[in-house]
Amino acid sequence: MLKKITIFLFSIIFILSIGTNTSFANDISNHQMKFELTYFAEKGVILPDAKGNFNPNSAVTRGEFASYIARALELPDSTKYTFSDLKQGTREAQEIQNAAGASILGGYADGTFKPNQKITRQQMAGMLYNALRYLDVPLHQAPLTFKDNNKIDNSFVKAVSTSVYYNIIRGAHTANGVYFNPGDSATKAHAAAYLYRTLEVAKNTDGNQNNNTGNVDSSKYYIGKVTNGVVSKNPTIYTTYEQALSALNASGNLNLIFKGDNIVKMSSGLAYASDTTAKTTSIYEDKTFKKQITYTQLGRELKYNGTSANGDYVIVQLGDVVGYAKPSAVTLIPTDLIDGRDEYYIEDSMLVHRIYNHSKKAYEGKYSVGPAPKFMQSGAKYYSFDGVHFYNRNNSLVGTYFPYFQFASVRLPSSYTASDLEKIIMAELENRQAFGGDQYKNATTKSKLIGLGKTIKSMEETEHINALFILAAAIHESNYGMSTNAQTKNNLFGIQVYDSNESLGEKYATPADSVKAFVQRYMNKRYVPQTAVYPFGAVPGNKTTGINVYYASDPHWGAKIAGHMYRIDAKYGLKDYGKSHIGMVPTGTGSVNTRLEASTNSGIAFTYRQKWTGESKEFGYPVAIVEETIGSDGYVWYKVYSDDPSIAKFVWIRGDLVTVLPKY
Template sequence: MKKLFTLMLLTLLLWTPIVAEASDVKGHQMETELNYWINKGVIRADAKGNYNPNKAVTRGEFASYIARALELPTSTKHKFKDLKANTTLTIEIQNAAGAGILSGYPDGTFRPNEKITRQHMAGMMYKAMRYMKLPEQHSNFKFKDTNKISANFVNPVAVAHSLNIIRGDHRKDGVYFNPQDHATIAHASAFLFRMVAAAEKLKPSEPTTPGTPTIPDVDPEVYKVSSISGGQLKSTTALYKTYEDALAAYNASSSIKVIQKGDKIIKMKAGKAFGSNNSTNTTSLYKDSSFKTLVTSIQAGREISYVGSSADRVIVEVGGLTYYAKQNEVDLVPTELVTGSDYYEVGRDGVLYHYTYNNISKSYANYSIAPAASSMRIGAKYTSLDGVHFSEIGSNKKVTYYPYFQFQSIRYPSAYTGAELDTYINEILVDRQKTGIARYQNAATQSKLIGLGEYLKAVEETHRVNALFILATAIHESDYGISTNAQTKNNIFGIKVFDSDPDKGEVYASPEKSVDAFIREYMNKNYANPLGGYANGAAPGNKVVGFNVRYASDPNWGSKIAGHMWRIDTFLGKKDYQQADLGRISYDGPVGVNVRTSPDATSPILFSYQQKDPGLNAAFGYPVVIVDETTGTDGYKWYKVLSDMNPPADYGWIRSDLVERINY
């Protein structure tokens, strides 16, 4: 890397422009930057000898520019299924991916021909600067359109602006960044030119006096073991070529706390696991150690319970279920180095609040869920890995509590009218404006949720999906109807918006069409439908049961939706809270549970709940709503329950010994 910096500096200081042959560069505003990269072979002419400086640059082209500019080492770690093997472009994209500078899409594609936006370009440069191990600095930047920059790119844009890499578009009323605009080849040349100049200024200076001896740079495949002292890892001087050798040293000493592969901790004696900041911004959890059966995923930075690990996998626990994750998708933090952790607290108002910790940003966020259980103490703090089983911090007291809306079937209708839902929408938008947060300044007039109440009730009637649930999900996924995807695409449910690329998403003619798609293609097709591809129960749930298992990587998505439902209900008069009699399928035998058309074991089967592991203390069978009970012809008591199917029937029957009522 030092050689690279020196080469860059000499080139920048000594280079004199050589006029490119293509006339489309001469006289261009960015002629100097373009010629610099042309003469280094980074930007190349097309078949006609033109450089097309004003042409929109693609993802693939910009990836190749970075790979050539930084002379990235060869990497075959990442294979994208839409790239042709062994082409120059494919090799350069793979090299950039191997350096952690870019990532693909969740479906395994890279999409090299897509035009790159200015904010995506800033994101790649930010990762390039991290690859070069440059210190990060910020300025108090504020473009006129800062609120249009996607959350994942605010920090990269801020860093690039502080280094004068990004300067913005100066207009009469201020400076704009234009995050969604497509960047041109000329822009790319200028951004990279400034990045290289900034890199030279930021490179570490050579020490003038001897420092503390350190372990020399080693092959990242080499293993080492470390103790922990003074809040830092202290590696021994021994290096191990195999994991087994390192494991033997790790097991032989109580003072050794971790095994590292290069600088990455891959095993520890105690601590917490967190989703890592990888290419997809999610950690995939698998049922099997060979990573063949994907079960769920966890958001980058969020906490997971650490069970153990080996050279290539990490074993974690979620809601009493054991899963496997790839080492490169998990960050292990020993107990001595943990800087934060999720917790719950009962406020003075008797409400249960959840404080979530992000290990990447080292910051907390919080939200309210519902009134706390009667056995929980005001002011007390609790830990919980599933949002149901709580342990009071500082005592041995344990509480089991199912937040009502989190486990209520969405087949149970709301008591509120469309007009009442509109009242809430209007009031909450006014409340958002009063916060003074810039992005909410016109929420009461521009939100895409305005006037949706009647339509949500019509959908509830036709498709048997609770209107309160639909509204709560829309509020959560669209940031009260003012998110970029909501405003520009009428996409109020984050449909096909991924953690790895928050700017993607389906486009709809109206918010109502987005509602239709959410119900038709997601809830009633794959999630609430017991025959659907992602069927885990017809309730928001958590990472063990309900929609949250697969719909969102946020491990607390279900409880956040429940919190929105509770707040809506509280505002409108508490007509819905705890109105249904909730139960859960408690049977965990080798086969599923049949739901029949009548209380008779010989009656036709309406549908079946598939056999599933119910998790911790058998607490997470499929949620149901019990509406009646009777004694069947077989002498058993049978429960009449709301049917998850829509259609063919609104109700079904389950033998009572297969169902356990939920106390809330």
């Protein structure tokens, strides 16, 4: 140990003595490998000659490279191996012996090492391979696709393969393809770069890698493929996405483009939200990310529709809307690497959604939406990005189903009275206390839902927001009134609580004040009427239509609320389910007027604005139809609950402007 410290101090003193040498600066400062050369020069790994020059473009010898490794790894002194052609007692001889003692290098059959022989690229790969082993780095292999594979000596194939895996020694890109040139000698600058990459791999490797992304330049592009669940990356570096795309298209058998370690283009697969800073990922209407359509939670599944020609954006589908995401905010998973995904199936005649969190790589629960549609078969699994259009394993559409409570207007009044709601609340709490575990201990006395039946019904009567919807939202957001925000802040709806900081949230004097804020400040001012901030439909909905477009980052919030509503309603008499006929007002090509009477001569009540209706063109503004008539103009007219009761309780819409959904 004393000798190592002495050598280290000597190196620092020596470097300090030449730190202002002009030839030192001129020798390295303008070199392509300036960073790596300077890094090792400052650490005393690569030493200057008598004139203070480093000669970065001169060929490096076997002895010099062995010394670089010994110094960089600070290898312990060893006398395990000696070579007949080394001058004992010299620093170089000792460093070569140290590397041999660490099993990083070996000599020739005649007992020599040949320290002055120029080292070849494959010999260098061999030493670095053994250095990785010494540093306990997993020795993964990558397929070799060089044009001159047959020139690589069999004894170095594994070493070269591992070097390619970790992008340590890369091939030379020519007009005729990529070559490794195994017998060519390398310069001191190359040696510095290869050794630096090796140390960076060791520093950043946790021993659990499952593909060959290795430690690469995160600003550069690479191409590769996935075969039988294994990702392989071509060693060639591309400065721009366009260069990588051109090479990919010319390859014929590759299907991936990487930016650094991240896949930014693939032939097929899924995407998921992966902005770990915001914990939400925004989906934009425009390619410059200025106008947001909606957003979603970290780990949530997206449909991958492609990557732009210049790599500036990824095209994804959330709900039934296709938009643009920043490449840094999503992660792409090739089809062969999909371990799990969201799935739907039938359980006890109910449609159940099992959610997969791609960030955690685990399923994190399930919920029931409502009765299973008739086209589904028991035992089969289905897949959907919007909770309405369902596909089988072959990606064939098998059916479309709009769950009633998810798309029924929240302007519809509930049949449940204040007394009914209070009884429902207490029955739900008793069930949770009995079967829900310790988190619901004393729920029948501690829950912040207790006594809210009258307040909830009063909000329905004065603010025209369905009481069962309010209760379901409170149950969902406050975990039956037992969440930390509910208990400490009387906040039953997660108001002003964000994914990036769940400890935030408004405080209320009473739980009833929280109910009033949810209905008055949020539903009636920000989400439900057409005069609201986010007027996408007066229903719980999904990420294409309804309150869920902007209210919650959870893309399944609307479906979960609908599930609570159906579960409660089914338990207490099905008083609300199917109470109204649902229609959709499509506005993909223009706005639609509502009228005070069934005639175009009648005054306009309000106008449904033009908005996204999804890829299917089916997600307009949902309305609750209560009556149908033939107007004086000969058209069918539908009487529907008004999104804005301050204007009228009911409004009329001409029949040809409404798509009527199947009766429940």
